[in-house]
Amino acid sequence: MNPVLELDIRFPPSEPRVEVDGFRLAEAEKLVLFGPNGAGKSTLLRVLAGIIHEAEVPAAAYLPQAPWMFRGTAGQNLDFGLSADGRVLARAVAADLGVNDLGLRARQLSGGEAQRVAIARVLARGEEVVLLDEPLAAVDLRDRAEVAGIIRRRLDGRAAVIVTHDRDDAAILGDAMAVMLDGRIVQRGPVADVFAQPVDEAVADVVGVANVLVGDAAEVDGSLVSVDAGDLRVWGLGDAPTGGSARAMFGGETVTILPAGSAVGSARNSWTGRIRDVRRLGRLLEVVIDVGHPIVAIVTPGAADALDMSPGAEVVVSVKATAVRVVGGD
Amino acid sequence: MGFLLEVFRDALSALSGGLGGDLGSVVWLTSWIAFVATGISVLIGVPLGTTLGLSEFRGKRATTVLVNTGMGLPPVLAGLVLLLLLWRGGPFGAWGILFTPAAMVLAQAMLAIPIAVGLTASAISGLPLAAKEQLAAFQLSPWNRGAVAVREVWPAVGGAVAAAFGRVISEVGAVLIVGGNIRGETRVLTTAIVQETRQAQFGQALAFGFVLLGMALVVNAGITWLQFKDAAR
Known part of the structure; x- marks a missing residue:
């Protein structure tokens, strides 16, 4: 063009x-x-x-x-x-x-x-x-x-x-x-x-690290809306007409990484995946986890020590729905 | 004190007696010359001042200095130059308007235009940067852009009009030279005051002065009223 x-x-x-x-x-x-x-x-x-x-x-x-x-x-x-x-x-x-x-x-x-x-x-x-x-x-x-x-x-x-x-x-x-x-x-x-x-x-x-998932608004539950981005269903706050396209956004710092098999309690957004990449970001670590879609998490080195963060390791990733913002439209 | 009181009393009696029949024609001539000259200076000066205020060009500072100098142009010099231009045998002698009200209008407009330009330009230049940038973003025709800018600083432009009128109505040197202070033809309030003062008719002179002051008061009150009425918008 x-x-x-x-x-x-x-x-x-x-x-x-x-x-x-x-x-x-x-x-x-x-x-x-x-x-x-x-x-x-x-x-x-x-x-x-x-x-x-x-x-x-x-x-x-x-x-x-x-x-x-x-x-x-x-x-x-x-x-x-x-x-x-x-x-x-x-x-x-x-x-x-x-x-x-x-x-x-x-x-x-x-x-x-x-x-x-x-x-x-x-x-x-x-x-x-x-x-x-x-x-x-x-x-x-x-x-x-x-x-x-x-x-x-x-x-x-x-x-x-x-x-x-x-x-x-x-x-x-x-x-x-x-x-x-x-x-x-x-x-x-x-x-x-x-x-x-x-x-x-x-x-x-400057930008912070954030995840932006593009998909379709699927379900509404109270003030929560879910967005289906590929196989991944993400719940978040916002309003988007179901069936229409929508974006779900959350910061890398809102993502929690837990050992494989962890019970995640009330968190609606929890997915099992494998570590794909770990990068040093100043004093923090940027971890990319493949849960069918790459999710970026920002963690402290201390949190990383408690877990096996080597590429290929299986982990559970969790994000509170209230930390996710959903917006309708392309 | 007795002298001043006597002059004052003479002035009041001259006013009540109609200033020997001269007053009507003198006030009428003074008014229309002042209004036409102010009108010309506003029609020419406000657009020029707006253009100067809104545009950025090499030599803007020099132009501003020239305009500001023009604001302080000595009336007798303006009168003399105009006299030479309009004199029989001068470049515009063929117009035959020397010692007529037309020449007086020209002289006063010459003095008032730089005031209208200078004060308008300074008001427009003083627009906040955000206003100027927004104005540029509208991509209006130059004429419309100027109109919006003038409307925005209208109280200050109203002040420019008032200042131009003040210059015109109080001016004596130039109208005396190109008008000639001919009784019933080119005598205006200011030249009448000069005339009466020369002849030691102080009461008479002061009476003309009161009328002059009254006219200035009425016009400025009108402009100020408009400014205040619009200030809240």
Whole structure:
């Protein structure tokens, strides 16, 4: 597939703060830019948006990090820069996001409401490339997954670069993920791979190690939902329509490794598998266990000593369902 | 004290007596010249100031220095230059507008435009970075982008309009030179004050001064009311 965007970036030109060679974005690709504060994520996005450093970039819909509400009503702010069709679409997206009173003064909106207006506005634009800088920063924690899901659906068919430093947001919004450190992209790959296999300690430190399992929502039990990823059934918190596609996410530090044959009590998620790989991750150990699907666990060396961690050894892996996050959608 | 009281009393009686019939025509001429000159300076100055405030280009600083110098342009110098341009035999002598209200409007607009440009540009430049970045993200036409920016800093732009009007209505040097202070034709409040003062008609002069102050008060009250009304939005 032809990339919709491809360029070398050096900004500022004299003293490279952000330096990325051959930045590519494929058609309809959703790329998450992940990294700590000051890594250059927003700067890179501004370059891609054509706001700074006149690079040859395609026209893009751009959501700045701090969306500004201008004088006037929420509705007037929603309309800025949109065609008549875009305005209709923006209202539909805003309603999805729970913004209903567009007659309010935009200045009186809360941070979360203002951000929703800005999200609806940018998603209603017609450009093929969408650039979102921390779209969920001002959204309440409990609404984040829902808002992220709406963004994901509305981006369907379009290419997007999304800046975030939140693991869950990255897993929901991205297909691919690029980790930025000190102005450079140090790792790029499918989101699940980057989370499960950071290239080095620095990346592991930034992203944390996490498991992302993609499959179909199977059963609902109270506030728990199960996701079938291949032969593996994972229970977690969240809501996803059964039968639809869903993702289950949990951090490597939430995984417990027990000797083979252990009784696991109330843990719904416990699987028997074999150790495939053990890697040192600073003072911790990263253990990959094959339970029909690779599961990554982060353990302390002390815990490892108590168990046979040699590759091929049989173990039981357990994860509390409350530590797993389930989100619907592709 | 007796002298001042006498002048004051003369001024009041001149006001109640209609300033010898001159007042109506002088106030009328002063008003329309000031409003037209302010209008021209706003129509030209606000778009120019907005452009200057929003754009980044080589020489922006130098341009800003020029504009700020223009804000302090000595009126008599502006009047003299305009006089030379409009003089019979000068480049625009054929227009034949010297010593007419048209020349006075031109002179006042010349003085007020840099004020409208400078104060608008400074208000727009003062927009927070987030606002400027969001404005760029909208990808509006230059005209619409400017309109949104002006609306955003409207109270400050209103201040620029008030300052331009203040400059225009209080100015005497330039209108005296290009207007000539011809009674019934080009006499405005400020030149009338000069005239009456020269003839030691202090009461008369002070009365014109009161009227001038009253006009400035009414216009500024109007602008301030609009600013406050909009401040909450």
